[in-house]
Amino acid sequence: xxxxxxxxxxxxxxxxxxxxxxxxxxxxxxxxxxxxxxxxxxxxxxxxxxxxxxxxxxxxxxxxxxxxxxxxxxxxxxxxxxxxxxxxxxxxxxxxxxxxxxxxxxxxxxxxxxxxxxxxxxxxxxxxxxxxxxxxxxxxxxxxxxxxxxxxxxxxxxxxxxxxxxxxxxxxxxxxxxxxxxxxxxxxxxxxxxxxxxxxxxxxxxxxxxxxxxxxxxxxxxxxxxxxxxxxxxxxxxxxxxxxxxxxxxxxxxxxxxxxxxxxxxxxxxxxxxxxxxxxxxxxxxxxxxxxxxxxxxxxxxxxxxxxxxx
Numbered sequence: 109x110x111x112x113x114x115x116x117x118x119x120x121x122x123x124x125x126x127x128x129x130x131x132x133x134x135x136x137x138x139x140x141x142x143x144x145x146x147x148x149x150x151x152x153x154x155x156x157x158x159x160x161x162x163x164x165x166x167x168x169x170x171x172x173x174x175x176x177x178x179x180x181x182x183x184x185x186x187x188x189x190x191x192x193x194x195x196x197x198x199x200x201x202x203x204x205x206x207x208x209x210x211x212x213x214x215x216x217x218x219x220x221x222x223x224x225x226x227x228x229x230x231x232x233x234x235x236x237x238x239x240x241x242x243x244x245x246x247x248x249x250x251x252x253x254x255x256x257x258x259x260x261x262x263x264x265x266x267x268x269x270x271x272x273x274x275x276x277x278x279x280x281x282x283x284x285x286x287x288x289x290x291x292x293x294x295x296x297x298x299x300x301x302x303x304x305x306x307x308x309x310x311x312x313x314x315x316x317x318x319x320x321x322x323x324x325x326x327x328x329x330x331x332x333x334x335x336x337x338x339x340x341x342x343x344x345x346x347x348x349x350x351x352x353x354x355x356x357x358x359x360x361x362x363x364x365x366x367x368x369x370x371x372x373x374x375x376x377x378x379x380x381x382x383x384x385x386x387x388x389x390x391x392x393x394x395x396x397x398x399x400x401x402x403x404x405x406x407x408x409x410x411x412x413x414x415x416x417x418x419x
Contacts (some may be wrong), residue, residue, distance in 0.1 A: 116184070117145040118285055118317050119169065124178035126164050126341075138164040140341040140393075141178075146285065146334075151311065151318040153332030153349070155325050155364070160338040162321045163208075166287045169319065170205050171196075183284070201231050204278035208290035210270035214262040220273055221258040224248065227281040247276045250313075252306060268299035272306070279310065287319045292327065304331055326368050329353060334404075337361045340386075342393040347405030357407040357417050359391075360384045 126139035139161040146152040154162050167173045169180060171187060180188045187199060204227070207213040214223055224244045228235055245255045251272040262270055271291060278286055288307070292300040308331060311318065322328050328335060329349055336346035337360065345358040356362045363384035370376040386393075396408045401418065409417060 115147055117181075118148045118183060119146040119319070120179070120181040121145070121165075121169065122179040122181075124165070124168060124180065125176040126161070126168050126173065127176045137341050139168065142336075142338070142341075142343045144336050144343065144346060146317050146319060148284070148317055149311070149315045150334065151320050151332045153328035153335040154319060154321045154338060155323065155328045155335060156338035157323055159340075161341040162323075162338055163289050165338070166205065166289045166319060166321050170203050170287055171199065172205075197231070201227070201281045202283050203285045203287070204281065204283040205287040205289060206271070206274050206278045206291040208293055210267055210274050210295075211262060213274055214270060216262050219259050219261060220248075220253075220265075223262070223273060224276045224280055226277055231281060243280065244276075247280050250279070250310060251276045267295055268302060271295060271299075271303055275303070275307070275310075279314070279316070282314060283316060285317045285319065287321070289321045290323070291320075293322065293324070300327065307331065325364050337364065340393065342408060344393070345405075345407045347401070351402065351405040355401065355405070357401055357405075357414075358409070359389060359417070360386075361407075 122143045124139055124142050125137070128136045128138055130136055142165065144152065154165060156162050164173070168175050171191065175188060178188065179186065182199065182203065185195065187195065191199065221241065221244050224247055225240055228240055228243060244258065248255055248258065253269065253272055253276065257265070262273065265273065292303050295303065304327060307318065310316065318331070320328060320331055332349050334347065335349050335352045336343045337352070337358065338344070339360050345352065345356070345361045352361065353365065356365055359382070363382040366382040370379055391413065393408060396410050396413065398406045399409055399414045400406050407414065407417070
């Protein structure tokens with residue numbers, strides 16, 4: 109967690125661009141010039157609708173994809189370009205990822221004990237088999253799985269249990285940063301809450317930082333200390349969670365917040381979500397720059413837009 113001037117970011121992303129060429133000579137700008145920082149032990153929420161560039165950002169950070177341009181620094185180490193074997197080995201140990209579909213991300217032919225031990229097998233190939241098994245059992249205990257399930261296959265688990273297996277696999281090497289890419293969106297609502305609470309408990313125990321990628325703004329609000337709102341490859345607003353929700357500035361952020369269901373049935377009946385149309389508002393992200401609303405809260409806007417939105 110950030111602590112005054114002493115804390116240094118665990119992850120720094122600066123001016124990241126991820127462009128993909130498509131037939132016909134065109135280019136899809138999936139991520140277009142975004143910057144953010146994640147501090148040790150905190151949860152940074154990245155939220156936006158499908159196609160906004162959230163998952164592409166996560167894959168770029170963990171270097172599953174080569175980036176077009178920009179800088180990514182992890183613990184002060186530049187991981188933007190081609191990685192040396194030593195750097196990649198360290199990165200794969202200190203950074204991990206939990207994916208959206210718990211079934212698709214697990215090998216159906218591997219027993220759970222071997223799936224969870226994937227990191228141990230890659231980084232500690234000479235580990236004693238008994239020690240390996242004990243580390244897996246301890247991790248299963250931590251994520252709420254029974255040791256008696258260790259020799260079962262993914263098809264023998266529910267969706268929530270499979271996501272716990274994926275979480276155990278991601279945490280087995282005690283990473284400093286875990287990227288959760290829509291890790292709960294495929295689960296039932298009640299199971300989502302269980303998995304998120306489990307992640308919060310594990311974070312308190314281990315101090316692992318999270319990049320929590322989701323389209324559910326209410327869940328991001330619950331787990332995150334800082335939030336970045338993405339749309340069409342741009343971060344349109346970011347800051348401390350309470351400031352984003354207490355004083356949203358960008359029309360897109362306001363539209364997302366207005367769509368969150370209310371617990372009070374009377375308020376829910378009268379709720380009228382705001383409709384965001386970038387074209388109708390004449391917003392061109394490329395013409396904007398980041399304006400500080402207050403400390404730890406900024407918005408992407410032209411000078412005229414900023415004056416209008418904050419008037």
